[in-house]
Amino acid sequence: xxxxxxxxxxxxxxxxxxxxxxxxxxxxxxxxxxxxxxxxxxxxxxxxxxxxxxxxxxxxxxxxxxxxxxxxxxxxxxxxxxxxxxxxxxxxxxxxxxxxxxxxxxxxxxxxxxxxxxxxxxxxxxxxxxxxxxxxxxxxxxxxxxxxxxxxxxxxxxxxxxxxxxxxxxxxxxxxxxxxxxxxxxxxxxxxxxxxxxxxxxxxxxxxxxxxxxxxxxxxxxxxxxxxxxxxxxxxxxxxxxxxxxxxxxxxxxxxxx
Numbered sequence: 001x002x003x004x005x006x007x008x009x010x011x012x013x014x015x016x017x018x019x020x021x022x023x024x025x026x027x028x029x030x031x032x033x034x035x036x037x038x039x040x041x042x043x044x045x046x047x048x049x050x051x052x053x054x055x056x057x058x059x060x061x062x063x064x065x066x067x068x069x070x071x072x073x074x075x076x077x078x079x080x081x082x083x084x085x086x087x088x089x090x091x092x093x094x095x096x097x098x099x100x101x102x103x104x105x106x107x108x109x110x111x112x113x114x115x116x117x118x119x120x121x122x123x124x125x126x127x128x129x130x131x132x133x134x135x136x137x138x139x140x141x142x143x144x145x146x147x148x149x150x151x152x153x154x155x156x157x158x159x160x161x162x163x164x165x166x167x168x169x170x171x172x173x174x175x176x177x178x179x180x181x182x183x184x185x186x187x188x189x190x191x192x193x194x195x196x197x198x199x200x201x202x203x204x205x206x207x208x209x210x211x212x213x214x215x216x217x218x219x220x221x222x223x224x225x226x227x228x229x230x231x232x233x234x235x236x237x238x239x240x241x242x243x244x245x246x247x248x249x250x251x252x253x254x255x256x257x258x
């Protein structure tokens with residue numbers, strides 16, 4: 001890993017490099033990392049902004065949606081002039097303006113088992129900011145198959161949750177946390193509403209977790225579910241463990257076929 005930085009990079013990332021926990025080595029790890037953001041909406045917009053500004057070398061954006069007026073209440077990466085554009089295309093323009101030193105790749109496709117199998121292996125780490133259980137399970141399953149760390153976030157109303165899954169290191173996956181999620185009818189923000197600022201908070205928290213993973217900062221090893229309630233002003237976390245009955249982990253599959 002090279003520690004060579006241009007003068008522009010040294011000035012742009014100076015406040016990072018001054019941090020003893022980051023320094024030149026940590027910033028170089030960010031520069032050499034690639035992160036896939038699935039869902040360029042309420043969580044993906046602030047998340048990708050923070051990743052771009054921090055100097056993540058390559059960011060992938062996966063989303064097939066077109067920007068609508070109702071999105072602008074929380075998806076602050078975009079402007080009114082972007083209405084009607086593919087979110088990934090508008091996002092790529094704005095992220096490149098935030099930081100022209102990074103590379104932004106766009107994947108204007110729906111996140112399905114097939115498309116995820118094509119795209120997930122191209123990146124070091126995956127972030128899920130989607131708003132339905134079916135897609136979250138598909139993303140998690142792809143991360144298990146390809147041995148990728150998954151930063152998963154969600155917001156509904158005034159509440160948010162966040163977890164980092166490392167199945168390749170023996171940790172749980174999203175399906176371990178919500179084994180019945182496929183049968184659950186959960187309302188999306190379009191059905192039940194969402195506080196715009198809450199998505200900004202959770203998206204930024206997801207970005208912090210991404211950077212902790214890439215820079216290998218102390219204290220990231222345990223898998224925990226973080227739950228934030230904006231109305232109550234509380235933040236709680238709970239430890240998570242792999243479900244031995246989860247069907248997607250290789251060891252579980254081997255046991256079932258023994």
